[in-house]
Every structure is written in structure tokens, then in C-alpha cells.
Amino acid sequence: MVRRRIVVTGLGAVSGLGADVKANFAAALAGEGAIRRRSFDPGPEGPEAYEMPAALVEGDLVAPLETALGRRIGASLDPFALFALASAQEALAQAGLIGHAALERRTALVLGHGFAGIHTLEASYLRYFGRKSARMHPLTVPKVMVSAPASAVAMSFGIRGPVFAVSSACASSGHAIAQGAGFIATGACDLAVVGGSEAIATPGCLKAWDGLQAMSPTACRPFSAGRDGMAIGEGGAVLVLEELEHARARGAAILAECAGVGLSSDAFHWTQPSLEGAVSAMTAALAAADLGPKARLLVSTHGTGTLLNDRNEAAALHAVLGDAVVDTPIIATKSAHGHLIGATAALQAVLALEALRSGKAPPILNHLGRDPECDLDLVLGEPRDIFAEAALVNAFAFGGLNASLAFRRWE
């Protein structure tokens, strides 16, 4: 059987860095990070307000989306569905697929989320348990359910193929991209709208993250000496994957090739990573993409800024890349947009593809100095001109679920 090649024909993104791909990549290149100290107030029924660094989406997304879609959205969506819808709108518009008949058949839609409608759930529980109001809002369930963003996107654009959500914590949108690519590779679909979204910056949920002892009190400093944890971000990112001949037949602009995915499980620990799991995912992605030891790569690391992840990921990169590790540019964009949990793999894929296309890699922010246990060719200070033929994007989740994605630059 002839291998079906998969290309990327649309990208969309929303995060604290900006409301579209262009704004996100420009801010990342300029080193304008979005992580700031924010106040989170549990309200009069809860304990005292507290502060934590986080990267939050600014500005109104509803009004521009209502204009683009030609219908009201109002208060009907939880932020995690709104972020997915805004990202999908941008990606489908770039791919020239808004209103296209191809969406009505043989198009998959798979979105990844680590959590679900946390804003809606927390507000309704506050009302029920805190204020002892006996009624729940009639749309609580459709707003909270983890498949709400997939349904919102499908209804908005008329996508009628396989549509569902996947979840693997911080690797969720990596698994979503892999799943969508699989639908195209097997011949079941010609198009796959894939990615993820997350919106968990509520007083209750961030307090739960704080309980993990993994949150930085200052900033996210991936691979740096003195790093002290992660910072939460929010937003969404979507890619349109398409079978190569299908894209060519309709004259779509091709942005990159989705060349290989590698999935693995550590089967080891809730919060500690394993070397074997990370090595296995990266090795499988590179092999599937036919990227050998001489390939010129850009690596978008999971790079959370926690002591354990970064040390483990650096060791895994040495194991996978061997001697080539010394001149493989390494980026860690969570230092700019924070950790988007279920959406992080998709957002990092979008930024890595923009880096491949432009030949410019965004710098890692908040760096304090070299950590000998993270001996990598880190892109620091300024954007760097790169000559990579492919990008490897890593997502390693709590619970040991790993996804690595390999994209080739399209000539």
C-alpha cells in the first residue's frame, strides 16, 4: 500500500501571548512572555485570596467570533470551549475550509483536554455548596463535559465525520494530533481538525495544582539553574491535517508535513517522569518520520521548569540524539505562554511550525544560568536563525503518558 502523506494546511492559536498565531509567534520571538503574578479570590465563602504566576488570555474573544461565525455565542460556552472554537475558526479559515463541502464527510475532529469546564463547574459548586442555592444552571452539564469543545466546533463548521475528545493530561493534544493523523493514514478520512484547549485558572483548581508542590512562586525557567517549578497558562491551538493529494487537488497552501508520531507510557509514577518513556516516544516519532541521526532538528521540549522534568528530558535528548545533541537548537516556549496542560502540545506544535517556516527560533525566557544536568544547546536571549529540516515536539504528562510529534519543513 502506498503510504498516505499527511500535511498541515491550517493553524490557529489563542493564549496569553495573543489571540491568533501571528500574535503568539511574534510575542514568543520578541521574548514578551505572558506569565504575570495574578490574584485569585475564592470569594466571600472561601479562604483568603492568594497570588500565583499565570499566563491568562486577555481581551474579548466572543465578539470577533460572533462576527466571524455570523451567530451569537454569548455566555453559552465555558472558556475552554471558547478557546477551542476561536483556534478552530482561525485554522479552518487559513485552510480555506470554512463552508467547504469536504467537512461534511471524511473529516475527523479530535480535541485534547486535561480537564474540562472547570470555570463552569467551580461557579456552579460555589453556588450549590457555598451559597446553598438548590438549583443548578440548566446548561451546566453541556458546558462542563469534556467533549463540549468538539461539539461546539463541529456544530459551528458542520464537521460530520468522527468527532470526539481525548485526554492524557499534559499530552492530551499530542494524542489528539496522533489520533487525527491516524484517521488520515489509514484512509478513513482525508482531513482531520486536531488540537486542544484548556482553561483551569480558577481559585479552586490552581489551589489544587499548588498542592502538587510543582508550581513556581516566581516564573517558568526551563532547563535553568535555580528553576523552581511550572506556571499555568490557558488557551487553545488547532491544526488542520490533510492528506497530501487531497490538499493538492483543492490548491491548499501546505505549511508543513506531519511526518511521524511516537506515543508511549511510563507505567511508573503519578508525577515523576521516566527516562525510558521519554526516549521511547521521541525515538518512535523520529523513526516514523524517517529522521535519522544526521537530520537537522529543532526540538520544542516539554520543558516545564520543574526540577525533575527538565533533568529527565535533557537526559532523554542525549540518549536519543547522541552526538548531535550539542548542536540541536532547543526551545521551551512554556517560559512565555505557561503550561496549557491539555492544549500545550498543539500550541507548541503551532509555534514550532512557525519557527520552521520562518527559520527563527524563539528564545527561552527567565534563564538564570546553566544547569550542568541540562547540558543542551538552549536558544537563549535572542531569537536564533535556524536551519532545521524538521521539528520534534514533546509532551510528557503526569501519570506517565507521552506524545512526541515530528513535523518536516515543506519546501
Next chain:
Amino acid sequence: MTALRDELLDLIADEALVDRAKLTPQATLTDVGLDSVGVVSVVFAVEERYGIEIAEDALRDVTDLEGFLASIEDVIATGKAA
């Protein structure tokens, strides 16, 4: 139009996902696309915004937007006075 009524119309447009211009006082709830879920959604939004509780039977006999608005304004006025 009072400031309160203006706020309520904004809120109904957002909850019922309808064009604000369609919200004329003479319109029936059906005309503006307010089904039973829409009515309860508006009631919840009003309760959240104004910190009041609206009894389930307060809106039982309401069929048009004018009656709906008047009933809500009545509860808000009573709630604030209490």
C-alpha cells in the same frame, strides 16, 4: 429606557443567543427564541448579577418580553429593598 432595563436586555441577548435588536417589548418569549431552558438561563444570570433569588413561580404566567422584564425588575426592586 432605564439603565436596569438596558442591562437586562443585554443579559437576555447573551443568554438566549439572540440579536439585541429583536428584543422589543411586544415580542413573545417564543419570538425572541427563549425556550424553557433559555428562561431558566436568564433567571440564573439575573440571580448571579444582582445577588437575588427568583422564586420558581414568579415567571409562571409570563408570555411576552414586557411581562418578563417587569417581573424581573419587580423582584430586583423587592430584593434590594429587603
